[in-house]
Amino acid sequence: MHADYLAKRFAVFLLIVWLAATLNFFLPRLSGQDPVRVKLLQQAQLGGYVQTGIEAMVKEYEQRFGLDKPLWSQYVTYLKDVARLDFNYSIANYPRRVNEIIAEAIPWTVALLGTTTLLSFSIGTFLGALLAWPRAPRWMRYLMPPLWALHAIPFFLFGLILMYLLAFQLNVLPMFGGYSAGAFPGLTLEFVVDVITHSILPAMSIVLVATGGWALAMRGMMVTTQGEDYVTFAEAKGLKSLTIFLRYCVRNAILPQTTALALALGQILSGAVLVEVIFGYPGVGTLLFLAIRENDHFLIQGIVFTVVVALGLATLILDVLYPWLDPRITYRRK
């Protein structure tokens, strides 16, 4: 791989990040809403009362957040801040800083969505491969219809059903939250089990729904791969069925799945918004939902930028790793 290719690819990455950062700056402002005013009015009217001096408070805090400056000036300041990975204060949660708020949410989302994405990918890919394999057990055919049906259900809806059945009716799993009320964090087996138990319902609602998608895609690619000459040749050579399945079919069919996996992993930071909201799971999805609802421009910018960088990096890394995954691909000059 040439250094100039890497440099070019990195430049594209930077360009994407800058474009996304720019959109990220202007889009929330298109709503025409003043986040400080909205925040102060919401706070003042939470109890139905309008306190004195809202206008004066709006001016005071607009100045503090730099929102009283011309848009171009705000944009320049924003780009400088972004270059230092500093997203300023959260407007809705002042004086808390955006970076610390996002940092608190990321582990929950990475844990939930990282695990569920990898699990659904592994199970879905394996099932999909088997479903296309003529020598797979017959009972496996009955797996596909329910998987497809589940795939058509939105995560959050399935989550509600699971919650009703498993948490409410059967009471075998906790209903919401990252861990039990009154439990205190610590590196103890009890707490680890508590956290895992709380993640089972949201995880199940994602894994069971997403697995069907991975399986469907893998099955399609396996069917194509099985028709390839090298598979026919391997069969003619009398290779073991398992060898043909794993080394000739799965290995070749899995490449597009890997691309999709990298992109899916890049997207996990955006969180499964509705699933997190339904289960009261304290991840990035819930945070983004709150930030949008409260018009917290700085927090929205911080989250979206983090997601964009994660996605851009995932694509960049994938580009760099691809030749290693598939020897047929090379970036060498001919």
Place this chain on the structure above:
Amino acid sequence: MSERHKAKRVSRREFIKAGTLAAGAAALSPTLVAAQAPRPKAVPRNRTLILTWIGSREGRWVDYELWNPYSLGSNHQNGPGIFYEPLAYYSAFGDKEYLWLAESYKYSPDFKDLTIKTRTGIKWSDGVPFSAEDVAYTLNSLRDLGPKVRWGVDVQQFMQEARATDPNTVVIKFKLPSPRFFYFMTYKYDIGVYIVPKHIFQGQDWTTFKHFDVAKGWPVTTSPWKVVFSSPEQKVIDRRDEWWAAQAGLAPMPKVERNIWLPNAGEQQSAQGLITNQIDYGMSMQPATFPTMFRGNPKITTHSGQKPPYGYMDWWPISLYVNNERPPFNDKDIRWAVSYFIDRQQVVDVGYVGASLQSPLPLPEYPALRPYIDSVKDLLAKHNTLEFNPKKGEELLTRKGWKKDSTGFWVDAQGNRIKLDIIGFGGSGPAIGPVIVEQLRRNGVDASISLPPDFDDRFQKGQYTGSIYGHGGSVNDPYHTLRLYQSVSVAVPGGHLVNFARWKNEAYNKIVDDVYVTDMTNKAKLMELWRKAMEIWIPELPDIPLVHNIHRIPMSTTYWTNWPTEQNPYINGAFWHLTYAIVLWNLQPTQ
């Protein structure tokens, strides 16, 4: 490939191993992050009160570090409210003032001075004695900070200076007569001045100071509570061993040993949590949810028991606002016509499944306000603000030259319809908005409903035609509701005016100014002025009264009893209000 390269190359097996380890670490990352916090002592479930609250924070407490209620991102409704004890509490249900940090107070005859005597023997949780200096410091700081913090402008516009003349006396000098200043500082609903410890807040920037450090015992408080743990997932507040009010015999030591605040995950989840006894106290819910909860857990109750309206009358009666500056709603006859087209009982039956009450005036029917409401019954009989009478509405419109077109909508001479685009927000808009719109359309008014995200901004700026909203006004004297409609005030120069309805009436403005300078205890004078104001307000109908706002708060008696109810109405049951401390010291364990 060279040997050196081969040696460095990572095999697929190693790659998978490393990936699996990384995934495992990622899966456990919440526990690793959370493990940094200290672990408080264990408290049994039957001494723990668990509540769930929205506070604009579904699923997480983003503000878990903010225990200084004066910082912009903080909100007393999310827990800090119980840590800053007030000079006094007021219970609108009992029409009772509980002097708290203050022992007594006295105004000068011209209401330009207020002398407050504070109690002796009160200590902050770090052992420093509470004194009049703390009160004076709080008020002077608010005056100096002005628009930087909540209540700053309210204090700035009235107060000249607060001075501690001895450890238990504060003398407040006002710029203008301020007969309601002590009441303003008193905790009731969401209003009241939080008194802060001078030795902690002095030298801090109030707008950025978080006042949170469990190791240091922050927030420092005079209350019987301490924060033992606070994170995005839960706020855990434990009872302290000592409390000056219990020692002074003012209140019993709370039996609640631990109060856990969970961020709300949604109404369904809260209901399920209450049914399964995972939660004891929930946020206000839709009426249709209650029968299901009662079936699932008979131990759940509400202020009105297990019968409608499943709650109590909040201080926030709801009206259909019409913008009095926009034709044709600048004409009182059109406002009355719209009022006659609304069947409020149907609004209650359909919008709230029968679990609400009609409201003839924009103030709640609390004990202290009932005499005022009763005093205008004759005016209400003549101008019935609750009357559903489409014929009367039609007569009014016909008299004004309006006619119905072929599609059944009222049009003026130019063919313009009475167009009423109503905006609302999550509180009451979705429940009753569609019902009202349908009623108005059936009676020829071209109405519609929407819930814009910038509702508050548009409503406050008068950028609306119609709106469904309440009144944060009076609970014990009529001034605070009357002032909601003042367009100009001479008595409070430069004072903030609410006037959402954009209604203007000079005679009314003058009466409200007279009410302002009247002593709150001079009921006869207040009654006379109130009646004069209503003689203008009722026939003018600046906004169209609809229903009372009901707080439908579920409370579980599985672990706790002596909740505030109809039979025992010591306070309103909203734990997000500043009077929640009173509920806490009244609750009794069942086990």
